[in-house]
Amino acid sequence: METFREADERTKIMIDSTPMCISIWNRNYEIIDVNQEAVTFFELNNKNEYIDDWYKYLTPEYQPCGRPSLEMAKEWIDKAFEGGSQSFEWMNTTKSGEPLPSEVTLVRAKYQGDYTVVCYMRDMRKHLKLIDEMRKSEIAVESNKAKSNFLASMSHEIRTPMNSIVGFSELALDDDISDKTKNYLTNILENADWLLHIINDILDISKIEAGKLDLENIPFNLHEILTACRTMITQKANEKGLMLHFYAEPSVGKSPLGDPTRLRQVLVNLLSNAVKFTNTGIIKVQAVVTDVQEKTVTMHFEVKDSGIGMTSEQIERAFTPFTQAESGTTRKYGGTGLGLNITNFLVELMGGELKVESIPGVGSKFSFDLTFDTVDVSKDDMSEARIVLNEMKKPNFEGEILLCEDNSMNQQVICEHLERVGLKTVVAENGRIGVDKVKERIENCEKMFDLIFMDMHMPEMDGLEATAKIMELNTGVPIVAMTANIMADDREIYKKSGMVDYVGKPFTSQELWRCLMKFFTPVSWQKESIRRQTQDEVKLKEKLIKNFVRNNTDRFGEITNALNDGDITLAHRMVHTLKGNAGQLKKTLLQEAAVDVEKALKDGENLVTPQQMERLDVELTTVLTEFERIIKEKGQQEVDITEKPLDTIKVRELLDTLEYMLKESDSDCLELIDELQVIPKSDKLIQQIESFDYKDAMETLSELKARCGI
Numbered sequence: 237m238e239t240f241r242e243a244d245e246r247t248k249i250m251i252d253s254t255p256m257c258i259s260i261w262n263r264n265y266e267i268i269d270v271n272q273e274a275v276t277f278f279e280l281n282n283k284n285e286y287i288d289d290w291y292k293y294l295t296p297e298y299q300p301c302g303r304p305s306l307e308m309a310k311e312w313i314d315k316a317f318e319g320g321s322q323s324f325e326w327m328n329t330t331k332s333g334e335p336l337p338s339e340v341t342l343v344r345a346k347y348q349g350d351y352t353v354v355c356y357m358r359d360m361r362k363h364l365k366l367i368d369e370m371r372k373s374e375i376a377v378e379s380n381k382a383k384s385n386f387l388a389s390m391s392h393e394i395r396t397p398m399n400s401i402v403g404f405s406e407l408a409l410d411d412d413i414s415d416k417t418k419n420y421l422t423n424i425l426e427n428a429d430w431l432l433h434i435i436n437d438i439l440d441i442s443k444i445e446a447g448k449l450d451l452e453n454i455p456f457n458l459h460e461i462l463t464a465c466r467t468m469i470t471q472k473a474n475e476k477g478l479m480l481h482f483y484a485e486p487s488v489g490k491s492p493l494g495d496p497t498r499l500r501q502v503l504v505n506l507l508s509n510a511v512k513f514t515n516t517g518i519i520k521v522q523a524v525v526t527d528v529q530e531k532t533v534t535m536h537f538e539v540k541d542s543g544i545g546m547t548s549e550q551i552e553r554a555f556t557p558f559t560q561a562e563s564g565t566t567r568k569y570g571g572t573g574l575g576l577n578i579t580n581f582l583v584e585l586m587g588g589e590l591k592v593e594s595i596p597g598v599g600s601k602f603s604f605d606l607t608f609d610t611v612d613v614s615k616d617d618m619s620e621a622r623i624v625l626n627e628m629k630k631p632n633f634e635g636e637i638l639l640c641e642d643n644s645m646n647q648q649v650i651c652e653h654l655e656r657v658g659l660k661t662v663v664a665e666n667g668r669i670g671v672d673k674v675k676e677r678i679e680n681c682e683k684m685f686d687l688i689f690m691d692m693h694m695p696e697m698d699g700l701e702a703t704a705k706i707m708e709l710n711t712g713v714p715i716v717a718m719t720a721n722i723m724a725d726d727r728e729i730y731k732k733s734g735m736v737d738y739v740g741k742p743f744t745s746q747e748l749w750r751c752l753m754k755f756f757t758p759v760s761w762q763k764e765s766i767r768r769q770t771q772d773e774v775k776l777k778e779k780l781i782k783n784f785v786r787n788n789t790d791r792f793g794e795i796t797n798a799l800n801d802g803d804i805t806l807a808h809r810m811v812h813t814l815k816g817n818a819g820q821l822k823k824t825l826l827q828e829a830a831v832d833v834e835k836a837l838k839d840g841e842n843l844v845t846p847q848q849m850e851r852l853d854v855e856l857t858t859v860l861t862e863f864e865r866i867i868k869e870k871g872q873q874e875v876d877i878t879e880k881p882l883d884t885i886k887v888r889e890l891l892d893t894l895e896y897m898l899k900e901s902d903s904d905c906l907e908l909i910d911e912l913q914v915i916p917k918s919d920k921l922i923q924q925i926e927s928f929d930y931k932d933a934m935e936t937l938s939e940l941k942a943r944c945g946i
């Protein structure tokens with residue numbers, strides 16, 4: 237008996253001295269016993285205080301899963317009785333009211349023929365404090381270095397599972413799955429590209445910190461780098477209505493040696509930030525030669541915006557990895573908070589220093605100077621002494637194209653693009669009509685078309701069949717597929733059918749021009765500013781929106797009626813057209829809804845579910861509502877502009893300011909363009925300013941002032 241008593245006392249000593257609150261519970265949520273640590277844990281006077289009133293030390297406002305903590309505590313105890321054990325984090329309160337974060341483990345144990353639950357509760361305050369201190373200590377610095385070394389060598393391992401996620405998601409979308417699951421998979425795919433950007437940023441910063449990023453040292457063409465930057469950023473700028481101006485002054489007779497990929501990355505990062513944080517106005521990029529020696533050239537790079545700007549404190553934060561100027565910036569504008577840090581590292585790696593000048597609410601200017609070793613180039617390879625990159629050379633052709641396309645909106649887009657480069661277009665609403673038009677030319681001995689653009693999905697006769705019949709006529713006219721389907725398998729089918737090239741839908745002006753250059757020789761080249769191109773795109777989009785509303789206001793009812801009448805072919809055609817129109821205007825959700833219905837109508841069967849039709853109705857209604865609002869607002873703006881008289885005093889002040897800036901060849905006069913647009917017949921002056929043609933701009937300005945009576 238003495239031995240058992242001693243063992244029991246030793247057990248009691250061990251339990252009471254354990255630095256963890258231990259309590260034993262019965263099925264009625266009553267505490268049978270606790271150890272001495274519970275007294276210390278909750279700052280009590282004795283064990284009975286906790287045994288009798290344990291519920292008082294739950295934090296009332298702590299509501300896990302949105303439910304009262306007392307209710308959840310009883311539920312955890314029930315789960316432990318049923319399942320044997322439970323582990324979770326919990327928030328208690330000491331007797332004095334101090335929050336007591338805890339780690340809790342519940343274990344079912346048998347006692348005197350019945351089950352009890354033993355609760356082990358560990359104080360997490362020191363642990364959490366230690367973690368916080370580690371973040372601020374040298375341990376965190378060493379941890380970051382280890383992280384950098386690890387991630388720098390993990391490029392393949394990180395990207396491989398990402399590629400699998402994307403690949404298997406695409407495969408799964410082709411299966412017969414529910415709309416809900418399709419929506420999940422579509423969201424995965426839409427975010428995959430963004431996630432890859434984040435991964436690439438993390439890998440870059442890790443390689444830099446680990447000293448494993450090496451720079452190339454090869455000859456490069458600055459013009460090509462800036463052109464690539466402009467191409468990558470133009471669409472984003474256009475979407476926000478921002479003006480882009482690029483100006484470069486390359487070294488004469490010298491080709492710089494460096495890493496063109498990393499230089500482009502620096503400029504694109506700065507441009508992306510400028511677009512992201514600028515809501516209205518202008519973004520300017522300059523690259524100017526500041527010094528030329530026998531074997532080196534020094535260049536000054538500058539990216540200036542009229543965005544939200546930053547304070548000095550915000551600038552300091554922005555250069556810290558994984559942060560942005562404000563804690564809410566990432567949520568509002570997106571991004572990893574790594575881009576500027578990577579840019580700074582790369583500039584320093586190339587031997588420069590990234591400088592920032594910024595005023596909140598006014599804008600920011602990022603600049604750096606780099607010195608490159610050079611190699612001599614021949615006169616044939618030399619660029620022009622001055623390149624104005626906000627001007628684009630648009631080709632002008634002579635010729636006639638047959639467009640086989642049934643979608644009226646696509647007809648409008650394609651014809652307008654072709655008209656801009658001087659090409660005439662004959663439209664065939666389907667493949668059969670297209671074949672007939674070719675035959676008519678042959679029979680009437682008329683000049684044959686110079687090129688045929690062929691859509692794939694058309695009523696009566698699709699693109700592949702029409703191509704085969706035209707090929708049988710031996711006209712020699714090249715046929716180019718113009719379709720949204722440009723996967724490798726699709727391209728192989730087009731090639732085997734006799735098509736010589738393809739253009740994806742939707743396409744950019746440059747993509748179309750590159751295709752046309754393969755079959756036409758430009759008769760001339762015309763300079764076109766990005767701003768002018770943007771205006772044309774905006775006008776075209778306005779036409780397309782009006783066209784969409786006019787053609788699709790009753791479209792859902794028409795599709796429903798066709799299905800009720802059993803006319804699956806007609807319903808499929810209307811949904812296919814709606815899908816194409818939605819894609820042309822970048823209305824992804826409507827496009828996806830139409831794709832689902834279109835697939836359910838393939839092969840002449842009606843397998844459309846009510847859920848699919850409901851989704852199509854909702855998405856179409858949403859787009860129509862948005863477009864009708866845009867049309868109404870645009871109409872009101874035009875009325876306001878027409879009715880609003882010019883303020884002669886303000887116009888005089890504006891033109892006087894512009895005159896002074898032109899005399900000084902001050903490129904900041906670009907910032908006055910928005911104000912100049914309200915003055916009638918100012919287009920010529922604006923174009924000269926954009927072209928930095930200050931001498932001619934002075935003459936045009938004098939004419940404009942005279943016209944305005946100034």
